[in-house]
Amino acid sequence: MLKLTNGHGSMFPLLLSCLCFLNSFGFVVCGFTSSFIRTQWPAKDIPLDNEVFAVPKGYNAPQQVHITQGDYDGKAVIISWITFEEPGSNKVLYSSVEHQYGHTAEAKVLNYTYFNYKSGYIHHCLVDGLEYNAKYYYKIGLGDITREFWFQTPPKVDPDSSYKFGIIGDLGQTFNSLSTLDHHMKSGGQAVLYVGDLSYADRYQNNDGTRWDSWGRFVERSVAFQAWIWSAGNHEIEYRPDLGEPTPFKAYLHRYATPYMASKSSSPMWYAIRRASAHIIVLSSYSPFVKYTPQWLWLRSELKRVDREETPWLIVIMHSPMYNSNEAHYMEGESMRAVFEKWFVRHRVDLVFAGHVHAYERSYRISNVNYNVTNGDRFPVPDKSAPVYITVGDGGNQEGLAGRFLSTQPEYSAFREASYGHSTLELKNRTHAFYQWNRNDDGVLVPTDSVVFLNQYW
Numbered sequence: 001m002l003k004l005t006n007g008h009g010s011m012f013p014l015l016l017s018c019l020c021f022l023n024s025f026g027f028v029v030c031g032f033t034s035s036f037i038r039t040q041w042p043a044k045d046i047p048l049d050n051e052v053f054a055v056p057k058g059y060n061a062p063q064q065v066h067i068t069q070g071d072y073d074g075k076a077v078i079i080s081w082i083t084f085e086e087p088g089s090n091k092v093l094y095s096s097v098e099h100q101y102g103h104t105a106e107a108k109v110l111n112y113t114y115f116n117y118k119s120g121y122i123h124h125c126l127v128d129g130l131e132y133n134a135k136y137y138y139k140i141g142l143g144d145i146t147r148e149f150w151f152q153t154p155p156k157v158d159p160d161s162s163y164k165f166g167i168i169g170d171l172g173q174t175f176n177s178l179s180t181l182d183h184h185m186k187s188g189g190q191a192v193l194y195v196g197d198l199s200y201a202d203r204y205q206n207n208d209g210t211r212w213d214s215w216g217r218f219v220e221r222s223v224a225f226q227a228w229i230w231s232a233g234n235h236e237i238e239y240r241p242d243l244g245e246p247t248p249f250k251a252y253l254h255r256y257a258t259p260y261m262a263s264k265s266s267s268p269m270w271y272a273i274r275r276a277s278a279h280i281i282v283l284s285s286y287s288p289f290v291k292y293t294p295q296w297l298w299l300r301s302e303l304k305r306v307d308r309e310e311t312p313w314l315i316v317i318m319h320s321p322m323y324n325s326n327e328a329h330y331m332e333g334e335s336m337r338a339v340f341e342k343w344f345v346r347h348r349v350d351l352v353f354a355g356h357v358h359a360y361e362r363s364y365r366i367s368n369v370n371y372n373v374t375n376g377d378r379f380p381v382p383d384k385s386a387p388v389y390i391t392v393g394d395g396g397n398q399e400g401l402a403g404r405f406l407s408t409q410p411e412y413s414a415f416r417e418a419s420y421g422h423s424t425l426e427l428k429n430r431t432h433a434f435y436q437w438n439r440n441d442d443g444v445l446v447p448t449d450s451v452v453f454l455n456q457y458w
């Protein structure tokens with residue numbers, strides 16, 4: 001069901017291992033462990049006084065501007081920003097004509113405290129009723145201190161609407177993170193599927209919220225102009241009862257809105273959107289999800305709502321990978337795999353993207369749905385109905401690379417490498433998608449793992 005189109009070029013001499021075997025479908029499968037490692041800059045956050053975190057000039061200027069999809073089908077956006085001195089204007093002026101803002105929408109404003117940190121005024125504004133495939137300009141702020149941005153709405157939901165996603169995970173705010181962000185912005189990705197772990201503010205004393213703010217300013221260069229589709233990671237939990245902060249995901253949920261109610265979900269961390277030819281389902285690895293929980297019930301319903309005649313590409317994103325052969329976070333995704341994998345196979349999910357492990361890995365189409373605690377069946381097997389699992393937690397955060405893969409590459413693992421990078425997925429039509437993992441190679445984007453995926457439904 002998948003075809004290597006680019007091989008791995010000059011990678012071959014560098015391969016540590018190559019496993020080839022004849023699987024039960026009678027075709028040869030090879031797995032590659034690349035010894036190629038690129039970690040150009042130290043795993044340290046960029047100092048706060050660096051220009052990449054610059055606060056916009058002017059009294060109470062809006063900062064940390066970001067947008068995400070605001071409805072089920074891509075005709076709305078949620079525009080968010082933060083002001084610090086006072087709430088300021090809660091209005092978004094917008095138009096399809098530059099500098100002629102004929103429409104207004106109003107934001108909700110909220111804030112929070114976390115131990116001794118006090119957030120700015122966080123604005124979330126739903127702008128809906130937009131046209132498909134159109135460029136919109138928007139302006140926020142007040143008086144002389146305003147800022148202007150633009151975004152492009154996706155094409156209409158249609159099985160042959162082409163669209164290019166970037167996939168980024170575990171980004172953080174180091175110079176490696178900056179390289180990943182820069183490469184994404186050059187790769188032509190029109191929106192981002194973000195697979196969790198954003199700012200790593202929880203690595204600082206008392207989970208210093210100023211590092212949430214610096215991250216917001218850091219990624220604004222991309223996310224003010226295109227939708228990032230958010231999923232939560234473990235660094236967003238911030239459960240610190242010792243600080244008097246027992247509410248998980250407090251900063252994340254205040255700062256990053258999602259359109260969860262549009263997909264009839266009761267949790268902002270579990271939701272679905274349709275964008276161009278894709279139906280994207282967002283799960284949280286750190287929420288209750290076993291049988292009978294609200295999340296389990298919601299996912300069961302959402303999978304039944306998927307219409308592959310309209311959105312042939314069915315994509316799931318989460319943080320903790322279900323299949324991972326790195327020593328880091330080994331088998332942490334097993335509980336979710338045990339609950340949901342059979343649904344993914346039954347509904348012929350095309351791709352499952354995860355982060356968490358700071359390295360890259362892609363699987364073949366395999367499943368372990370026959371796992372049985374009484375009869376001993378316990379091995380993943382090739383399965384034409386199963387998704388491809390891709391781990392792309394290599395955005396570049398301060399924890400560094402996960403450089404130690406298990407010494408024997410599992411048969412299900414197609415390609416793995418411990419370098420920083422990001423992926424792109426270009427849906428061409430209802431049958432074909434071009435996928436690429438792009439390594440940060442001494443600051444240069446190098447397409448390293450390229451695959452043409454055939455749709456699981458068509």
Ligand SMILES: [Fe+2]
Nearest residue numbers: 197233234356
């Ligand atoms: Fe993580």
